[in-house]
Every structure is written in C-alpha cells, then in structure tokens.
Amino acid sequence: MLTRDPAANDRRIEALLLHREIEEFNTAYAAALDEQRLDDWAEMFTEDAFYVVISRENADRNLPVGLIYCENKGMIHDRAFALKNTEMFAPRYLRHIVGNLQVLGEEPNGDIRARANYVVVQVLFDRPDAKLHQIGVYYDRFRRVDDRLKLAERRCVYDNLLVDNALCLPV
Amino acid sequence: MADPAIAQPYEWPSDDLTVIPDWVYTDETIYAREVERIFHGPTWNYVALEAEIATPGDYIRSNVGPTPVVVARAEDGSIAVVENRCMHRAAEFCRELSGTAKEFICPYHQWTYDLKGNLIGVPFRRGVAGKGGMPADFEPAEHGLRRLNVTTHCGVVFASYADGMEPFADYLGPEVLREFEATFDGRKLTLLGHYRHSLPGNWKLYHENLKDPYHATLLHTFLVTFGLLVAGNRSLMLTDASGRHGVMASAKSDARALTGDAKKEMRSFKEGMKLREARFMDFIEEFDSPWSVTMATIWPNLIVQREMNTLGIRQIVPTGPHEFIMKWTMFGFEGDDEAMRRHRLRQGNLMGPAGFLGLEDNEAIKFVQDGMRSVPGGEHLVKLDPKTPAGTADTLISEAAIRAMYRHWREAMEL
Numbered sequence: 001m002l003t004r005d006p007a008a009n010d011r012r013i014e015a016l017l018l019h020r021e022i023e024e025f026n027t028a029y030a031a032a033l034d035e036q037r038l039d040d041w042a043e044m045f046t047e048d049a050f051y052v053v054i055s056r057e058n059a060d061r062n063l064p065v066g067l068i069y070c071e072n073k074g075m076i077h078d079r080a081f082a083l084k085n086t087e088m089f090a091p092r093y094l095r096h097i098v099g100n101l102q103v104l105g106e107e108p109n110g111d112i113r114a115r116a117n118y119v120v121v122q123v124l125f126d127r128p129d130a131k132l133h134q135i136g137v138y139y140d141r142f143r144r145v146d147d148r149l150k151l152a153e154r155r156c157v158y159d160n161l162l163v164d165n166a167l168c169l170p171v
Numbered sequence: 172m173a174d175p176a177i178a179q180p181y182e183w184p185s186d187d188l189t190v191i192p193d194w195v196y197t198d199e200t201i202y203a204r205e206v207e208r209i210f211h212g213p214t215w216n217y218v219a220l221e222a223e224i225a226t227p228g229d230y231i232r233s234n235v236g237p238t239p240v241v242v243a244r245a246e247d248g249s250i251a252v253v254e255n256r257c258m259h260r261a262a263e264f265c266r267e268l269s270g271t272a273k274e275f276i277c278p279y280h281q282w283t284y285d286l287k288g289n290l291i292g293v294p295f296r297r298g299v300a301g302k303g304g305m306p307a308d309f310e311p312a313e314h315g316l317r318r319l320n321v322t323t324h325c326g327v328v329f330a331s332y333a334d335g336m337e338p339f340a341d342y343l344g345p346e347v348l349r350e351f352e353a354t355f356d357g358r359k360l361t362l363l364g365h366y367r368h369s370l371p372g373n374w375k376l377y378h379e380n381l382k383d384p385y386h387a388t389l390l391h392t393f394l395v396t397f398g399l400l401v402a403g404n405r406s407l408m409l410t411d412a413s414g415r416h417g418v419m420a421s422a423k424s425d426a427r428a429l430t431g432d433a434k435k436e437m438r439s440f441k442e443g444m445k446l447r448e449a450r451f452m453d454f455i456e457e458f459d460s461p462w463s464v465t466m467a468t469i470w471p472n473l474i475v476q477r478e479m480n481t482l483g484i485r486q487i488v489p490t491g492p493h494e495f496i497m498k499w500t501m502f503g504f505e506g507d508d509e510a511m512r513r514h515r516l517r518q519g520n521l522m523g524p525a526g527f528l529g530l531e532d533n534e535a536i537k538f539v540q541d542g543m544r545s546v547p548g549g550e551h552l553v554k555l556d557p558k559t560p561a562g563t564a565d566t567l568i569s570e571a572a573i574r575a576m577y578r579h580w581r582e583a584m585e586l
Contacts, residue, residue, distance in 0.1 A: 061364075074448040
C-alpha cells in the first residue's frame with residue numbers, strides 16, 4: 001500500500017521490482033536446468049562467480065567440500081561442457097521449484113544478497129515415482145551486469161545429506 | 172524334506188573364478204552370511220580418522236558393516252568403538268553425526284554409559300520406596316555396551332568384532348601397506364568435509380569397479396578426452412597375497428614424452444574438446460610414490476582415494492544385497508596453504524556423487540544391479556588377462572584382481 005511520502009513509496013516500489021526481478025531470474029534459471037540447457041545455465045553467472053553444491057552438514061561445520069565446486073565461470077562452463085560431451089548417465093527429467101525468496105540486502109559493492117528455498121524432483125524413465133532429489137536453500141549474491149542480473153555467487157546448501165546415487169546435473 | 176526345486180544350491184559355476192554367479196550379488200542369505208563372516212568376522216573395518224576425534228570426549232557415529240557404532244576418544248586418550256545400541260531396550264541412542272560428550276545417555280530410559288561404554292547409571296535401579304527396580308543381583312559391569320577391538324595406523328582408526336586379529340600392517344601385507352603409507356605419510360590430516368550417498372547396487376561391485384582398470388579408459392571419457400589417462404600411461408593393478416586388498420595405480424604421462432604420432436591422434440580426438448580451467452587437473456607432487464593416482468581397496472569397507480591431490484576415504488556401509496551407503500571423508504594436510512587447499516577442493520570435482528568420474532561409476536553400478544534383478548540365474552564374465560589367473564596385473568586390460576578377491580571371498584564364506 002502506498003503512503004503520502006513519495007520517497008518512501010519509491011523505496012517500496014524499488015524493493016518490489018527487485019524482488020520480482022530476482023523471482024523472474026530464478027524462474028528462468030530453473031527452466032534452463034529443467035530443459036537441460038546447460039550453456040544457458042552457465043551464462044547466468046558473472047565471470048568471477050562462485051558456485052557450490054554443499055551439504056548442510058558441511059556448511060554448518062564450516063567444512064568447504066562441495067559436490068560441485070566452481071570458483072569462476074570457466075569452471076561452471078566446463079561443468080556444462082563435460083556433462084554434455086563426456087558424461088555417461090541414464091536419461092532423466094528434472095524439475096526445479098524455487099520459492100520463499102527473501103531479498104536480504106545490499107553489499108558495499110552493490111551486490112544484492114538473497115536466499116530462496118529450492119526443490120529438485122527427478123524422474124528416471126523406468127520408475128513410476130518422481131523422487132525428491134535435492135531440497136535446500138540457495139544463498140545468493142546477484143550483480144547487475146549490462147543492466148541484467150547475474151549470479152556472482154550461488155551456494156546451494158542441501159538438507160538431504162544422503163544423496164540418491166549420483167547428482168548428474170547441476171542444482 | 173526340502174523341495175530340491177526351491178533349494179538354492181549356491182554352487183560356483185566353475186573352479187577358475189572367471190564366471191561369477193549373480194546370487195553373489197542378489198541373495199539375502201548370502202548377504203546375511205557376509206555380515207556375519209566378513210564385516211563381523213576376522214577383518215579390520217575402517218571407522219574414523221583420528222583427526223575427527225582429536226580431543227577426549229569427541230565422538231563420531233560410524234558403522235561396521237551395517238551395524239551402527241560410536242567411535243569415541245576417552246579421557247585417557249584411548250579410542251573406544253562401541254555398538255550404538257543400548258543394552259536395555261536396544262535403542263540406537265546416539266543420534267548426532269558427531270559431537271563432544273562426557274558420557275552417553277540413552278534418551279529412552281536414561282541408562283548412562285561412559286566414553287568407553289561402561290554402564291555407569293541405571294535410573295531407579297533400586298526402585299522407589301522399596302518397590303520395583305532391577306533385581307538385586309543385577310551387575311552394571313556385565314551390561315556395558317558391546318565393545319569392538321580397535322587399532323590405528325597413521326591416523327586411521329579400524330575396528331574388529333574378532334579377537335586375536337593380526338596387526339594392521341600384517342593384515343594389509345607389505346605392498347598394499349606401502350601404498351597406504353604413501354598417502355598417510357605422517358603429516359597431520361585436516362578434515363575438508365563429507366559426502367554421503369546411497370547406491371542401488373551390491374557393495375562388492377564398488378570393490379570390483381576399483382579392481383577393474385579395464386573400465387577406466389572406456390567408461391570415463393573425461394579421463395581420456397582431457398588427457399588424464401592415455402595410452403602409454405604407466406599403471407599397475409596390485410593385489411595383496413590374500414587377494415582381498417588391492418591398489419589401482421597409474422602415473423600421469425608427461426605430454427612431452429609422447430611420440431609425434433600419438434600426439435597427432437590425441438589432438439584429433441580432443442578436437443574442439445578443451446576445458447577453460449584445465450588447471451584443476453594439475454598434479455602437484457607431494458607424495459613419495461611413483462604413482463600420481465592410487466585407489467586402494469582395503470577389505471572389507473574402505474577405499475583410500477589418492478586421485479592426484481584430491482584425497483578421501485570412502486567407507487562402505489552395506490544395507491542389504493541390493494544397496495549400500497557410501498560415506499566419504501575428504502581431507503588435506505596441516506601445512507596446506509590456501510592455494511593447495513583450494514586446489515584440492517577444485518580437483519574434488521572429479522570424484523564424489525557428482526564427480527566427473529564418480530557419477531559415472533555410480534550409474535554403472537546401478538545398471539549392473541538392474542541387469543541382474545531382471546534376469547534370474549545369470550552369470551558375470553571376468554575372463555580378461557588369462558595369463559594372470561588371480562592377483563597383481565601389469566596391464567589395464569585385466570580382471571585378475573577381481574578373481575583374486577573372489578578367491579578370498581569364497582574362502583571367507585566357505586562357498
């Protein structure tokens with residue numbers, strides 16, 4: 001609801017627009033992974049982006065090991081490239097659901113901190129069930145590059161400590 | 172009288188170990204016998220790294236075979252491994268993955284044990300107002316947690332249900348021990364984190380995968396495409412005298428040493444296949460060993476991964492014939508600088524449940540179990556390299572180490 005204070009209204013509208021823009025980003029991110037467009041996925045990161053898929057067990061204890069550990073966009077690109085060209089795994093469908101977005105604030109350099117819950121459901125072709133493959137939280141830093149949001153950091157902290165066999169595609 | 176039509180014969184198809192029957196991997200009776208004779212039998216089972224229980228009171232949950240245990244550092248600095256099962260009503264009392272405690276209290280009726288598993292408290296043991304309570308002749312000393320035998324070697328902790336086990340060095344044998352000590356070389360370990368995953372396959376398939384160098388260049392396109400393993404790499408598939416342990420070893424080639432022709436062929440194979448950040452596959456020399464990669468399979472539940480500079484323990488926890496859990500403990504060394512720590516973490520992308528090599532192994536093992544479950548009465552062929560009936564092989568194209576493992580398995584299982 002708008003107030004009589006135009007400056008406060010502007011701040012509120014800006015916050016709503018940013019919230020909406022990040023939601024749209026996350027929706028596009030999920031679509032790229034669901035459709036296994038891994039090159040498009042890699043392009044959603046900044047050149048210096050940090051991307052890690054890490055168990056809550058490790059994250060809570062400040063242990064750094066991640067299932068996937070990328071220190072820059074080159075490594076994110078290599079992950080996409082290798083999955084497409086060299087990796088053997090059974091075909092599958094994935095569905096990423098992202099919700100509960102919270103925009104947490106701005107860093108001194110202008111990066112925007114946010115978090116969102118995520119769920120990844122996996123379907124193998126010879127099983128009737130859609131299995132909960134990952135459930136966790138994205139801890140993010142977004143940066144505006146050429147007027148578009150990109151991820152400068154995405155830490156996927158998953159709750160399901162016992163991973164079902166293999167994590168073949170990114171989260 | 173037993174109906175011969177439904178009596179499972181468990182007969183080995185031939186004497187030369189080149190054919191393995193599916194029931195080895197799928198049968199519940201066989202699995203139960205493995206728990207009894209192998210995991211609970213005369214074996215040293217990996218349970219923890221000393222670095223995880225550095226201080227008195229530190230404990231970590233672990234397993235010996237499927238059986239949950241707690242590994243704790245007692246006040247006197249010794250290590251106790253006890254079953255995670257209260258002596259009263261069998262409750263698995265310890266629920267945290269790890270922690271620090273003065274004593275263990277079962278939450279159900281608060282029976283209390285010290286860090287070595289001695290029963291030190293039974294609430295209302297004498298009853299209330301002269302009524303109830305335990306019998307007068309109840310001896311707490313006789314109701315401590317079930318305790319396993321413990322040994323350590325170079326900071327790695329092992330437990331055994333069997334009394335009178337040989338020392339760990341003798342258990343490994345000199346050749347496998349040398350490789351074990353090349354990885355655990357006396358530097359203090361630092362913990363980098365865990366992976367845990369469940370694999371829908373028989374636990375032995377994981378040993379076999381690492382005693383099967385044949386698959387490495389075929390399944391793992393990544394290895395070949397990006398030059399980690401190429402024709403002409405020096406390699407060895409070592410087994411100990413008993414056949415139960417193994418080490419798959421290879422040395423990364425110096426690209427300059429390759430002939431012009433081989434280079435040409437490799438270049439054509441790699442055309443258009445280039446990584447942007449290939450440095451993550453660099454090998455930084457740090458071990459007293461001719462090998463840049465060793466995968467040691469220590470019977471029955473441990474794999475020691477030294478994949479160049481990414482180092483890890485893999486602990487097998489079987490949960491039935493068709494599934495096992497793998498717990499990974501990734502580590503570095505005290506004295507690693509920030510650059511080395513990061514290098515180990517980057518190189519970790521090769522292994523684990525999402526590793527460029529690791530995920531393919533998991534998928535392959537699942538495919539094998541799927542194949543057996545749908546076709547009853549089948550058999551596996553392990554005939555490669557007939558010149559080496561069972562044991563150490565100096566060619567990648569060999570299954571001699573798998574045969575050696577089954578020679579031992581059949582003895583242990585009396586089958």
